[in-house]
Amino acid sequence: MEETTTQQNESVLKRIQSPEDIKELSLDELQALAGEVRGVIIDTVSKRGGHLASSLGMVEVTLALLKVFSPPQDRIVFDVGHQAYTYKILTDRKDAFHTLRTKGGISGFPKRRESPYDSFDVGHAGNAISVAAGLAQARCFDGDDHKVIAVVGDGSLTCGVCYEGLNQAGVAKKDLIIVLNDNEMSISPNVGAMAAYLNRIMTGQIVRRFRDEIKTILKNIPGVMGRSMYVLAKQFEDALKGFITPGRLFEELGFTYVGPIDGHRLKHLIDTFNNVKRFRRPVLIHTVTCKGKGYCFAEQQPSRFHGVGPFDVSTGRIEKDESPPSYTTVFGKTMVKLAQNDPQVVAITAAMEYGTGLAEFARLYPTRFFDVGIAEQHGVIFAAGLAAEGYRPVVAIYSTFMQRGYDHLIHDVCMQQFPVVLAMDRAGVVGEDGPTHHGVFDIAFARNIPNLTFMAPSDEDELADMLATALTLDGPVAIRYPRARGLGVPLKKEPVPIPVGQARMLVEGRDLLVIALGSMVAPAVEAARRLAEQGISVGVLDARFVKPLDRELIVKKALATCKVITVEEGILAGGFGSCILELFSEEGLEGVKVSRMGVPDSFVEHGTRAELLSDLGLTADGIIDRVLAMLDGDAATKPRRLAFVRGARADTGAVVPSS
DSSP states (O other), X not given: OHHHHHHXXXXXXXXXXXXXXGGGOOHHHHHHHHHHHHHHHHHHHHHHOEEHHHHHHTHHHHHHHHHHOXXXXXXXXXXXXXXXXXXXXXXXXXXXXXXTTSTTSOOSXXXXXXXXXXXXXXXXXXXXXXXXXHHHHHHHHHTOOOOEEEEEETTGGGSHHHHHHHHHXXXXXXXXXXXXXXXXXXXXXXXXXXXHHHHXXXXXXHHHHHHHHHHHHHHHSOHHHHHHHHHHHHHHHHHHHHHXXXXXXXXXXXXXXXXXXXXXXXXXXXXXXXXXXXXXXXXXXXXXXXXXXXXXXXXXXXXXXXXXXXXXXXXXXXXXXXXXXXXXXXXXXXXXXXXXXXXXXEEEESSOTTTTTOHHHHHHXXXXXXXXXXXXXXXXXXXXXXXXXXXXXXXEEEHHHHGGGHXXXXXXXXXXXXXXXXXXXXXXXXXXTOTTTOBOSHXXXXXTSTTOEEEOOSSHHHHHHHHHHHTTOSSOEEEEOOSSBOOOXXXXXXXXXXXXXXXXXXXXXXXXXXXXXXXXXXXXXXXXXXXXXXXXXXXXXXXXXXXXXXXXXXXXXXXXXXXXXXXXXXXXXXXXXXXXXXXXXXXXXXXXXXXXXXXXXXXXXXXXXXXXXXXHTOSHHHHHHHHHHXXXXXXXXXXXXXXXXXXXXXTTOOBOOOO
């Protein structure tokens, strides 16, 4: 008796060294493992931040997948990756999970380079079905017989590309399994139990064979009676499934629909996966899960615990930063102010009501707020349609997700000069979410589009002014701003439009000019201040506009020093620094030496925003180092350069005497 009790109290998770160990576990052990995994996820995310609610809802589904299938031989592709924490823990990253989303630690999303169990890098929703279709086709080319499973959920079916993948995969009739994790649908216990019961019957091998044989018999009865009986039986089956489940759409697309089933009942999940594993055709399994399952605060407020920062596990209280409001918050408050004065202002977002700061706008102006789901392309086109009828749509989408709307930005907005405002939040490096989420490409992909005005505020008050400016213009406007707190600049009671294409000189300097954009203005000013203490005179120009540039002021100030450094929180290839080089080439400024600072030609990994900016040199220290390097060899400045201690703390200004 004591031995049995001891075995029950032992950690099941400690015994798991590979996913194959899960196949040997009993149902009771699997249920105990589910509890342990939830504990690890909650504990780690409470310290590191991350996507909590979605991953908690996927624990049992993931356990059942690993019980039945055998990655990496079987390919499991997660859509988005918000649901993948359990998978990471149980596929060779258990001991490293405490490093989640930290610099040098494991990613918050599946990454092929991180583990052979990760079949595909993911971050943006909607691609899993298309990826799985490609993997299934490649398997056919190679003559292999492994399984391909796409795990789709967390709103991904609002993506148009999902239906493109379903359309092609269903017609191709390849051996492919899609697991739809539905964590939004509410099903009563009775309906859920009946659905699970019907599902187990429908997927049983004997029952399915019986159904197929009955169909064959009916079809072979000669004459009209046989055909009529078969058609009637088929219509009854379709009507029953259409009445009880939403599977008719997927059946019409060529998939065998299974479900909905309770995504937290391990035995039902395992039985279902074992049954469909025998199929050799496209199958969609509809599981219904509770977002935040197992942690009461996440169950009660799943949106709040979707992407969450550090929090107190016992109270659910999220740690609050008492520093200045974020750019996102200022954007949201400014939108409310502007909407009060202009009934034509409408707000559009793509499944990011809270993330983009528009929750208050949605509450106050529900008929003027539109969440289009994870459908950025549609959101941009929808805005163009509104603008065509005289409305002033503001499309708030993260910079990284705006990439999806690029074709429509060109074709449907800019080509027709519609006054659509693109509010691109999370521009630059965003931190722990890593390369799929950094918004470093927007300057390069948008500045070359005709008719577009492109702005970047250097502080939160300027963001409000730029938003007000955008709504006065007759054409399309893009505004980029970082995932960061503001600088603590006082906000005016009402935002004031600024002159379009007008830069401003913040610091005059005789030795060198720094032309900074947006979030890089503050560190440039700090660098100039510290260099001035060492006798080095550096000017700082806040460009404010990527397009149109303040050509006259920039050329004038560049000729005054003939040494220019551009600083941007974006990719260098085709970015803001390239704008300046093009300007100087057009103006014939061959004698001006230019050095560009920004993101190099590589994808930035994950880490805190501060860590990443430091690594990229996009800090006051980094700018100081670049200034000193550029002034190297100038006899007039060399003694002053040597007097500066590189890496000195900003608050000490430590120096050594020059010899």
